[in-house]
Amino acid sequence: MRKNWWLSVILILVMIFLIGPFLIIFISAFGNEASLRFPPRGFTLDWFKKVLTMPMFLDSLKLSLRLGVFSSLIAMLLGLPVAYVISRYDFRGKRFIELTTTFPVIIPQMVAGLALLRTFVMLNLFSIEITLLIGHTAIVLPYVIRNVISTLVNFPPSIEEAAVSLGASRVRSFFIVVLPNITTGLISAFILTFITSFNNVPISLFLTGPGVSTLPIVMMTYMEYYFNPSIAALATILIAMTVGIVAISQKLLGFSRMM
Amino acid sequence: MAFLEMKNIAVMYQKGQRILENFNLQVEKGTFLSLLGPSGCGKTTTLRTIAGFLAIQEGELFINGKLYNKVPTHKRNLGVVFQNYALFPHLSVFDNVAFGLKMRKVEPSERKKRVMKAIEIVGLKGFEERLPSRLSGGQQQRVGIARAVVIEPDVLLMDEPLSNLDANLRLEMRAEIRRIQKEIGITTIYVTHDQSEAIAMSDKVALLNSGRIEQLGTPQEIYYSPETSFVARFMGFQEIANGTVSEITGGKCFVNTGEVSLEVRSSSEISRGCKAVVFGRQKNLNLLKERSDNSLKGLVKAKIFQGDSVLYIVELGDQIQINSEVSVEQALWNEGDTVFIAIDRNLSIAFKREER
Numbered sequence: 001m002r003k004n005w006w007l008s009v010i011l012i013l014v015m016i017f018l019i020g021p022f023l024i025i026f027i028s029a030f031g032n033e034a035s036l037r038f039p040p041r042g043f044t045l046d047w048f049k050k051v052l053t054m055p056m057f058l059d060s061l062k063l064s065l066r067l068g069v070f071s072s073l074i075a076m077l078l079g080l081p082v083a084y085v086i087s088r089y090d091f092r093g094k095r096f097i098e099l100t101t102t103f104p105v106i107i108p109q110m111v112a113g114l115a116l117l118r119t120f121v122m123l124n125l126f127s128i129e130i131t132l133l134i135g136h137t138a139i140v141l142p143y144v145i146r147n148v149i150s151t152l153v154n155f156p157p158s159i160e161e162a163a164v165s166l167g168a169s170r171v172r173s174f175f176i177v178v179l180p181n182i183t184t185g186l187i188s189a190f191i192l193t194f195i196t197s198f199n200n201v202p203i204s205l206f207l208t209g210p211g212v213s214t215l216p217i218v219m220m221t222y223m224e225y226y227f228n229p230s231i232a233a234l235a236t237i238l239i240a241m242t243v244g245i246v247a248i249s250q251k252l253l254g255f256s257r258m259m
Numbered sequence: 260m261a262f263l264e265m266k267n268i269a270v271m272y273q274k275g276q277r278i279l280e281n282f283n284l285q286v287e288k289g290t291f292l293s294l295l296g297p298s299g300c301g302k303t304t305t306l307r308t309i310a311g312f313l314a315i316q317e318g319e320l321f322i323n324g325k326l327y328n329k330v331p332t333h334k335r336n337l338g339v340v341f342q343n344y345a346l347f348p349h350l351s352v353f354d355n356v357a358f359g360l361k362m363r364k365v366e367p368s369e370r371k372k373r374v375m376k377a378i379e380i381v382g383l384k385g386f387e388e389r390l391p392s393r394l395s396g397g398q399q400q401r402v403g404i405a406r407a408v409v410i411e412p413d414v415l416l417m418d419e420p421l422s423n424l425d426a427n428l429r430l431e432m433r434a435e436i437r438r439i440q441k442e443i444g445i446t447t448i449y450v451t452h453d454q455s456e457a458i459a460m461s462d463k464v465a466l467l468n469s470g471r472i473e474q475l476g477t478p479q480e481i482y483y484s485p486e487t488s489f490v491a492r493f494m495g496f497q498e499i500a501n502g503t504v505s506e507i508t509g510g511k512c513f514v515n516t517g518e519v520s521l522e523v524r525s526s527s528e529i530s531r532g533c534k535a536v537v538f539g540r541q542k543n544l545n546l547l548k549e550r551s552d553n554s555l556k557g558l559v560k561a562k563i564f565q566g567d568s569v570l571y572i573v574e575l576g577d578q579i580q581i582n583s584e585v586s587v588e589q590a591l592w593n594e595g596d597t598v599f600i601a602i603d604r605n606l607s608i609a610f611k612r613e614e615r
Contacts, residue, residue, distance in 0.1 A: 158345035161312055162403075164332045165339040166410060167362030180349045 022239065029232035036227050047233035056218060057234060063129070064198050064215040071136035072144075072193040076186065078137075079144030084174070086145070087152035101142040109139065109202035117206040128209040135203045140193035147192060151185030152178075191249060195242065260324060261285035262446055263309070263414055268318035270308050278304040279470045282318070286414075286463075291440055291447045293457035295481075296467035297493070302450045305467070306416050309448065311335050322413055333362075338407030338445075340417040344399040346391040352378065352402050353387040359410035377409035380439055397428045404436065408443060415440070415447040421456065433460055454494055458482055466490050486526060488536060488610040496538035499602065500555060501577050504535045504609065514609050518576075522553055523607040539607040544583050546571065547599040548591065554599045557581075559592045573598055 031040025163173035263286040270279040294302035311332035381401040458478035465475040485491035502516035512525035557573040569590035
């Protein structure tokens with residue numbers, strides 16, 4: 001059989017595009033010079049030690065983790081009933097609600113951030129962290145709704161009807177029949193929203209304030225002044241974390257089915 | 260009053276079109292009734308209305324003398340068996356069957372006894388701990404049936420329970436379902452679009468057409484004595500001749516086709532002088548060499564050798580074509596030959612011609 005050599009070339013090119021940037025960051029994180037360069041001349045782990053002890057990074061990391069977890073949880077609580085109603089019932093205005101769940105994906109996040117800035121920060125209604133939490137929840141909510149809808153659509157309504165016919169009320173059958181069967185979908189939605197919140201720059205940019213900033217914003221600001229491998233080290237740590245989460249969930253849930 | 264009674268029921272879907280209107284149905288206790296009809300005829304709607312999945316806009320639904328219009332599904336005590344089985348994927352066979360008893364707060368020892376008995380009735384002993392995904396389609400539907408009957412429902416509702424199974428298994432499950440139904444003597448309403456399934460399993464068959472019952476009767480009545488041309492067509496009759504009714508006497512009538520006067524059974528909808536269509540079953544049509552009493556002339560359009568038989572396609576005029584299978588020894592005609600078709604006076608029926 002003759003090999004399709006040009007297909008192999010394309011495949012290799014794509015792999016370089018996909019993995020290349022990550023490899024460059026990964027390798028330069030171990031460089032021993034004061035500025036980021038590739039390939040590095042010497043090897044050191046100092047940058048890792050440095051970023052893990054800098055309070056600026058640690059505090060913003062903690063804030064980003066808190067924001068990711070809580071905005072995802074709140075979005076889940078708000079989004080699940082909405083997704084359920086959309087996937088199970090026909091009603092007037094359903095199309096409109098479905099459309100609005102795509103707004104935050106369509107509207108440039110810079111604009112959304114500015115809008116939130118005008119409403120919350122200018123009015124000084126809440127603390128910065130609460131404002132950030134509101135902003136992040138708004139950004140991840142559509143992802144929750146869309147993901148949970150697609151999970152629910154794959155769960156036959158007749159199974160719920162079976163539960164109801166056997167004596168469970170609608171609400172009860174949701175908790176004892178639907179919920180146990182969509183946990184995989186919910187967890188995958190959670191991971192997706194967590195990562196979306198964790199990586200978000202445009203919304204956070206407008207809503208952060210003195211002393212309270214998310215990790216991506218801190219990294220961005222830091223890079224404006226210093227261009228040393230500590231950022232690469234931090235990025236490597238973050239990538240390792242994400243890969244770890246995905247790997248664990250794959251082991252536990254059969255993640256490949258979910259994404 | 261019948262055990263289950265639907266009186267002047269109207270059911271609408273969201274978009275406003277009425278699926279059922281002025282719908283009446285009576286089912287006696289212990290009866291196996293099939294709702295038969297083409298897709299969109301309202302049979303599933305009827306079942307879902309009884310189950311309470313659809314709201315009744317007008318009319319009344321009585322079960323065991325009690326008005327059920329406003330009773331929510333989970334308080335109706337009905338067993339429902341679904342086309343796609345609808346088993347709980349996260350629960351074992353045992354827990355699936357036990358679900359309804361748990362909801363009814365039946366105490367665990369009693370619950371276990373009843374679940375095991377139901378599992379035994381459907382022939383799944385030894386499969387209690389399996390998850391539904393590890394069962395075949397036929398086994399899954401047995402779980403579905405056990406789960407529905409274990410709660411001792413007032414009525415068992417089955418929505419095309421066999422249509423996802425392959426042909427052989429379907430035949431086997433027909434007998435199984437009928438056996439289980441007789442064993443526990445449960446009033447059953449069974450939805451199907453398969454006429455052979457309906458007549459093989461039922462005590463009574465209701466044939467539905469666009470939201471109305473066209474005919475309700477025993478399988479024999481439905482099969483041999485269709486009352487309308489719709490029922491006749493659905494039960495495998497086809498048009499064999501057009502003509503005018505010249506005489507009606509004692510259940511028989513004469514239809515003048517212009518060529519001959521055919522004596523066939525009359526239906527209630529025809530009268531003297533009206534335009535009529537004669538319906539017959541293909542397998543009751545015999546080819547003849549010469550004209551005989553009660554026969555039609557036809558032209559052989561095609562002769563198809565099928566191994567142990569020969570299929571003739573015969574044109575009878577008026578754009579009517581019939582197929583007739585004969586054994587190889589009797590295949591005397593070739594394409595273009597004239598042939599005569601014997602019309603059985605007891606197995607053919609005349610209906611009024613629908614104006615087009």
